[in-house]
Amino acid sequence: MTTLVTFNPRPAIDIVTCDDGSICVVVDDALIEPERLVAFAIEQRDAFHTVDFNAYPGILLPSPARISAALDDFFALHLRRFFDARRVVRMHSRLALVTLPPAALQPRQWICHRDSVGIDPRQSLQASVLYLFRDTTLGGTSFYASNLAPAETARLFHDAGTLGGDEFSARYGLHAGYLCDSNRYFTRVGGVAAKWNRLIFYDGAQLHSGDIIAPDRLSTDPAIGRLSLNGFFTSRRRAG
16 A cells, blocks of 8 residues: 655754744644655545535545544654643544635635634644645735634624625625735734645644635646645643
8 A cells, every 4th residue: 555644754843933922833844755645636636525514715635544643643743742732532634725716705714713613622622734735826824813802703703604795794894805914803923834845733723814815826636726734633631
């Protein structure tokens, strides 16, 4: 069986600290021969599909178990110590392609989001993104802080998930498009640029969004599109 992913056994780890004190952990040259994973995605291009259980603005392919296992092992060995994560209780990963043009986005895709909504408060969630594209204009990842009180923030997110585009736009003055910088509701507090074979890890409770600054360059072709490997780790919080 072909080995799809081999992680760098001696990763160079860098910490990016955002203006609000949150961190993003960056690992460059994360995979040995990342081309193997891209080749797999190209072979499986017809298996990518849209989903209705999250707000991802594109198409997804669940990762084979051996990819998730390798990513989980890499996280446990090198990255877990940077987070409130005593032990991973479950994780999953997927290959992903951002594909939607701005006009096709739903209101919840016009704003940043958290990955940890709905998890047990005794647990934490960490997320990772491995950039598998060479065209850096396809965009990295930015992190945000809300300018609103918690109750107002919760109402905005609720409305983004329930209102139609015209009604949401009339209520909040926002319009269809990807969030790439601060606006009246959210302040960009930091970010990481895209780079071939760069792997980032961050707290899933941190507001974030992909920097889709050139949506005209998006593609459904894994060979040229904004292909990434996304991982999600649900962990028990540290004692005390």
